[in-house]
Amino acid sequence: MIRSTEATIRGFLEHVRSGRDPERAADFLAPIVLAHQVAAGSREVIERSPKNYIEHVAEMRDAFGAFDFAVEELLVDGDRGYARWTQRGHHIGVIDGHAPTGRPIETVGSAVYRIADGRIAEYWIQLDAAGLAAQLA
Template identity: 75%
Template sequence: MTRSTEATIRGFLDEVRSGRSPQRAPEFLAPVVLAHQMRAGARETLERTPANYAEHVEEMIEMFGAFAFTVDELLIDGDRGYARWVQHGHHAGLIDGREPTGRPIETLGSAVYRVHEGMIVEYWIQQDAAGLAAQLE
C-alpha cells in the first residue's frame, strides 16, 4: 500500500523536519531527492539523501536547540503539497558564523513537496533568511 501525498508530507514534517525523529527520514524520502533551495539572490539544487537530510536536521538542533516546529498550513494538490511553518528555538550553536547568544529565534519557511509512490522525490524550499539575520544582529 502506498501512502497518500498528504500522509507522506504530514508524516515527514511531523516526524523528521520537526526534529522529533530525524532518523526516520528513509521512511519518507526517496533515495535521492532534488532539493531546490531558494533564497533572495541565490538558487541552488542539491541532491539530498535520507541520511544527509537527517544530518541536516541534527545540525538545526545544534544551532537552534530543541526547537518547536508548527505547520501553519498544508495544501495538497495531486502529487504535490505546499507547507508553511514556523520554528521557535534559541541561538544555541554557531549560525552563519555567529556565536551562540541563547536568545530566542523564530524562523519562517515554506516548501512545495512532490511525492511519487509514497515518497518525497523533490522539493522547493524558501526560508526567511533576512528575518533570521536580523535576529542574529
C-alpha cells in the same frame, strides 16, 4: 502500502523535519531527493538522501537546540503539496557566522513537495533569511 501525498508530507514534517524522529527519514524521502533552495537570492539544487537529511536535522538542533516546529498550513493538489511552518528555538550554536547568544530565535519557511511512490522525490524551499539575519544581528 503507498501513502497519500498529504500523509507523506504531514508524516515527514511531523516526524523528521520537526526533529522529533529524524531517523525515520527513509520512511518519507526517496533515496535521492532534488532539493531546490533559495539562499540569499541565489538558487541551487542539491541532492538529499535520507542519511544526509538526518545530518541536516542534527545541524538544526546544534544551532537551535530542541526547537518547536509548527505546521501553519498544508495544501495538497495531486502529487504536490505546499507547507508553511514556523520553527522556534534558542540561538545555541553558530548560525551564519554569528556566535551563540542563547536568545530565542524564530524562523519561517515554506516548501512545495512532489511525491512519487509515497515518498518525497523533490522539493522547492524558501526560508525567511532576512528575518533570521535581523534576529542574529
